Amino acid sequence: MAGNRDTMWSHASYELKKMLELIYETPRGHFLEIGAHMFNMSIALYLTSAKRGKVVTIDPKLKSPERLEIMKMYAGDRFTFLEGLSTDQPIIDKVHELAKDKLFDLILVDGNHTYEGIKTDTELYADLISPKGYIVWHDFFTIGENCESIHGRFQGVNTYINELRDKGIPVKDYLEETSCIAYIKGDEWISSQK
Numbered sequence: 001m002a003g004n005r006d007t008m009w010s011h012a013s014y015e016l017k018k019m020l021e022l023i024y025e026t027p028r029g030h031f032l033e034i035g036a037h038m039f040n041m042s043i044a045l046y047l048t049s050a051k052r053g054k055v056v057t058i059d060p061k062l063k064s065p066e067r068l069e070i071m072k073m074y075a076g077d078r079f080t081f082l083e084g085l086s087t088d089q090p091i092i093d094k095v096h097e098l099a100k101d102k103l104f105d106l107i108l109v110d111g112n113h114t115y116e117g118i119k120t121d122t123e124l125y126a127d128l129i130s131p132k133g134y135i136v137w138h139d140f141f142t143i144g145e146n147c148e149s150i151h152g153r154f155q156g157v158n159t160y161i162n163e164l165r166d167k168g169i170p171v172k173d174y175l176e177e178t179s180c181i182a183y184i185k186g187d188e189w190i191s192s193q194k
């Protein structure tokens, strides 16, 4: 997270709008978020999900037991919080099991923002994207006005995304003001991996 964040959503409003535009292009049936933080985005994902849509979100730390309790009451098994690192084997196994029934329409990579972290998360989970879905990497920055002061913090994300591009994988980005997301449509990701 960085930039002009709306405290309710933990994302700048223009960035949230772009993510919602992407999400609304998908069937909105199954979402995976790596990095739950306070469940702000997880709850937004739940609210935008289609009828019977499901959200799975991962974080090593349960930061808002109150919100999780509410979501359990409100959403039941449509909202799953997995407590642990995205790299923990039980978490990896669980997410892959959940994806067996239905691939993910959104994979939001927003956990460990180091180069190794984002690379590992992408390698572990990106292949669970549905052809009609989107993979979104949060906090990708293009060097530019307003970005340079915070660019260094997320250098790893930037380096990794550019590495994917160097391999010919058509990752797009959306930059406005201080923050930027990178994204790719599921079918493009799938064909780039063949």
Ligand SMILES: C[S@@+](CC[C@H](N)C(=O)[O-])C[C@H]1O[C@@H](n2cnc3c(N)ncnc32)[C@H](O)[C@@H]1O
Residues within 6 Å of the ligand: 001, 009, 010, 011, 033, 034, 035, 036, 037, 038, 039, 040, 041, 042, 058, 059, 060, 061, 084, 085, 086, 087, 110, 111, 112, 113, 117
């Ligand atoms: C930027 S915040 C996530 C914000 C959230 N996605 C949102 O939009 O509201 C990053 C979160 O990732 C978590 N995190 C760090 N490494 C992780 C990992 N390997 N697996 C899962 N979560 C991780 C941190 O504890 C932190 O809560």
